[in-house]
Amino acid sequence: MELLSSLIFMLVIAAALLGFVMLLALILVLAERKVSAYMQDRVGPRRVGPFGSLQTIADAIKLLLKEDIISLQADRKLFILAPYLVFVSSFAVFAAIPFGRNLIASDINIGILYIMAISSVVVLGIIMAGWASNSKWALLGAMRSAAQMVSYEIPLALSILSVIMLVGSLRMQDIVGAQSGGLFSAQNRWILLDNPFTFLAFFIYFISALSEVNRTPFDLPEAESELVAGFHTEYSGMRFALFFLAEYANMFAVSAIAVTLFLGGWSGILPGYTFLNGVPGFVIKVSVLVFVIMWLRWTLPRLRVDQLMSVCWKYLIPIAFFNLIGVGVWILIFD
Amino acid sequence: MTTEDMVKTSARSKTEDMLNEYIPILILTITAALFAAINLVLSHLLGPRKSSRSKLSVYESGMKPRGDARHRFSIKFYLIAMVFIIFDIEVVFLYPWALIFRQYVAAGPFILIEMLVFIGILVLGYIYVWKKGGLTWD
Numbered sequence: 474m475e476l477l478s479s480l481i482f483m484l485v486i487a488a489a490l491l492g493f494v495m496l497l498a499l500i501l502v503l504a505e506r507k508v509s510a511y512m513q514d515r516v517g518p519r520r521v522g523p524f525g526s527l528q529t530i531a532d533a534i535k536l537l538l539k540e541d542i543i544s545l546q547a548d549r550k551l552f553i554l555a556p557y558l559v560f561v562s563s564f565a566v567f568a569a570i571p572f573g574r575n576l577i578a579s580d581i582n583i584g585i586l587y588i589m590a591i592s593s594v595v596v597l598g599i600i601m602a603g604w605a606s607n608s609k610w611a612l613l614g615a616m617r618s619a620a621q622m623v624s625y626e627i628p629l630a631l632s633i634l635s636v637i638m639l640v641g642s643l644r645m646q647d648i649v650g651a652q653s654g655g656l657f658s659a660q661n662r663w664i665l666l667d668n669p670f671t672f673l674a675f676f677i678y679f680i681s682a683l684s685e686v687n688r689t690p691f692d693l694p695e696a697e698s699e700l701v702a703g704f705h706t707e708y709s710g711m712r713f714a715l716f717f718l719a720e721y722a723n724m725f726a727v728s729a730i731a732v733t734l735f736l737g738g739w740s741g742i743l744p745g746y747t748f749l750n751g752v753p754g755f756v757i758k759v760s761v762l763v764f765v766i767m768w769l770r771w772t773l774p775r776l777r778v779d780q781l782m783s784v785c786w787k788y789l790i791p792i793a794f795f796n797l798i799g800v801g802v803w804i805l806i807f808d
Numbered sequence: 809m810t811t812e813d814m815v816k817t818s819a820r821s822k823t824e825d826m827l828n829e830y831i832p833i834l835i836l837t838i839t840a841a842l843f844a845a846i847n848l849v850l851s852h853l854l855g856p857r858k859s860s861r862s863k864l865s866v867y868e869s870g871m872k873p874r875g876d877a878r879h880r881f882s883i884k885f886y887l888i889a890m891v892f893i894i895f896d897i898e899v900v901f902l903y904p905w906a907l908i909f910r911q912y913v914a915a916g917p918f919i920l921i922e923m924l925v926f927i928g929i930l931v932l933g934y935i936y937v938w939k940k941g942g943l944t945w946d
Contacts, residue, residue: 608868
């Protein structure tokens with residue numbers, strides 16, 4: 474009986490989190506369109522609902538009513554499986570992200586490692602989608618995407634290491650707890666400002682994360698002018714919508730991880746969890762980062778493939794290793 | 809109950825607690841998969857079904873598709889995959905080290921020197937790959 478009630482409780486939590494993430498993705502799609510519009514001196518969607526706020530819901534319904542097309546050449550089983558893999562793994566990341574003091578689905582002791590492991594499953598889904606489509610555009614897009622995502626995973630993992638060295642725990646709430654001093658205090662500051670090397674680590678993380686979620690300037694996998702739509706060229710209707718939702722959920726997830734690791738997570742800007750703490754503070758900080766990601770899209774042109782690879786392998790990785798040693802030396806000298 | 813038994817029991821319950829932490833994740837995953845499935849079924853039921861041969865062919869810029877996509881592709885991708893595996897494993901080895909770094913560094917710089925040697929060996933391989941042109945994409 475107790476088991477059943479706790480199971481139902483967990484189901485409700487899971488459904489609430491899923492609903493929250495879906496709502497978030499819908500809001501982000503609208504925000505992206507509005508931000509893009511204003512940056513290009515347009516007004517963006519404004520017909521459906523007040524200020525176009527219901528536009529994405531209308532789009533979602535439209536996608537739901539579309540025909541479900543699976544091309545005859547496609548590998549049917551893998552083609553169907555791929556969107557599930559991408560959607561589920563990018564949603565499962567949210568299980569270990571702390572939204573507030575008690576607002577975390579599961580505060581496992583390997584939190585950040587779990588997030589990294591589960592978010593790399595997305596690559597499998599993308600390769601699967603590209604290969605199963607049996608279309609040249611999809612295959613090229615998937616291979617590019619895979620090469621890019623695995624390459625940038627290394628500087629990403631290295632920049633996270635410097636946080637772990639400082640905190641000495643992989644648990645997400647411990648990482649937030651280590652930054653409870655806020656922005657200005659001498660002790661337990663935001664990890665971003667702990668020392669010069671962690672400051673650099675944040676930027677390494679952010680650049681790699683941009684690439685992980687295939688956002689401009691690293692949006693080669695879906696470079697419209699070269700590859701049509703990349704790995705999801707053959708997907709339409711609801712199957713496409715799953716990739717689309719996953720992409721926006723991912724964008725929120727990487728920003729949320731950046732905030733948790735470097736910008737104090739849900740703890741406030743001032744010490745003692747006072748000013749802007751808890752969920753509102755967290756959401757504001759994440760929104761700022763998400764806005765920066767959208768801003769970059771309309772500021773920077775897309776890189777070429779060779780530039781993309783040399784940025785990662787010849788610049789970010791050596792800098793990240795150097796940075797890691799720097800953090801070690803800093804801790805040795807100043808602690 | 810002897811002390812040894814107590815240690816055993818507590819160890820077991822600790823493992824169980826650790827495993828229990830993963831139940832919410834499992835449920836979350838199942839919920840997400842169900843959500844996706846329900847949407848796809850709904851779309852299947854609500855959407856029109858008027859397929860034709862050309863609608864079911866793959867997209868190739870509006871032309872009739874020629875052959876399929878089961879071709880060989882550039883060796884660069886394999887190179888990247890191999891170099892990635894080496895570096896990724898190195899990084900995974902660094903995680904436990906980073907976790908206990910602060911605890912041990914108080915006793916002296918030995919833990920840092922150890923890792924400098926480890927990274928040094930990796931750097932040799934890195935320079936080799938770079939000199940061989942493995943990191944250049946052209």
